[in-house]
Amino acid sequence: MKRTLSVLVEDEAGVLTRIAGLFARRSFNIESLAVGPAEQVGISRITMVVQGDDREIEQITKQLYKLINVLKVQDISEVPCVERELMLIKVNANSSNRSEILELVQIFRARVVDVAEDSLIVEVVGDPGKMVAIVQVLQRFGIREISRTGKVALTRESGVNTEFLKALEARV
Template structure:
């Protein structure tokens, strides 16, 4: 199963190297990785997606805490979160297919950030499912290049699980939250 870990670290050189070394020694592959400044100066947030069962991920979290400069590690997989990813995609856009590509971009609220006679670049931001969906639709055209960020996530203070809400709306059920 894919797990999402949120790790707060001190901004020190070598922190990411130690984390990736730990993963390599344990035979883990990091599926997605995003690093950026956190809310406090001198602190960074690392959001990563890794495969593993619950027990294995618990062991990995314990190992992360043993590393220098690790402040907090959370498995946010089962916690209601806002998750986002960014994708830039360059597509072969001829006069014949350009309007179809722009229609798809409009539906997914993607922005055209570059345009030439032969291609266009779209910027797509959204939850990982949205990114996969638009990429699949655009694959019928010639995708020239793709660059994707790793997933980033923050815990919802409202504690509302939007995935559960989507499921309940699809099943015509209503759940009340306390």
Template sequence: MKHTLSVLVQDEAGVLTRIAGLFARRGFNIESLAVGPAEQLGISRITMVVSGDDGIIEQITKQLYKLINVLKVQDITQIPCVERELMLIKVSASAINRAEVIELAQVFRARVVDISEETLTLEVVGDPGKMVAIVQMLNKFGIKEIARTGKVALVRESGVNTEYLKTIAATAKVS
């Protein structure tokens, strides 16, 4: 199972290297990684997606806390969160199919950020599921390049689980 970890660290040189080294030494793969300044000066938030069962995640958490610059580790996988990712995607788009690509981009609320005679570059922001869906839809046109930021996430203070609400709405439509 994939887990999302939110890690607060002191913003000092080498912190990310030590964390990556910890994962490498234990043979764990980081599937997604996003790092940036947190709400407090001198603190950074690392959001990472890692695979493993609950026991492995518990072990990773304990190992992270042993690192000197790690302040807080939270597995936010089962906690209601706001999750976003940014993707730039360059798609083949000749004069023949350009309108269709732009129409598809509008459906996904993507923005055209660059255009040439043969390609369109789109900026897509949303949850990871949205990224997968638009890539699947754009595959038929020919994807030239993709760059993704990795997931960033914050816990919902309201406690509202939008994923749960989606399942209720889907069940209601079927009934």
């Protein structure tokens, strides 16, 4: 099962290396990783997606807390949260299919950030499902390159579970 971990760490050199080393020693693969400054000066938030069951995630959490610079570890997989990724896609686009690609980009609320004679670069921001969907749609035009950030996520203070709302909406 994919799990999302949010880790607050002191913003010091080598912290990410120690965390990555811990995961490597335990034979855990980090599928997605995003690191950046948190709300407090000198603190960074690491958001990572890993595969693991409850026992494995509990074990890795305990190991993370043993690292000196780790302040807080939270498994936010089952917690209502806002999740986003950024992806840039360079897709083949000529005069005959460019308008169709532009229509698809609008449907996904993405935007074109570069136009060349034979290609477009599209910027997509959204949840991981949106990323998969737009790649599938644009695949038939020929994707030249993809660059994708890791998932970033914050827990919802409102407690609103968007997965529950999506399921409810699908039934209506």
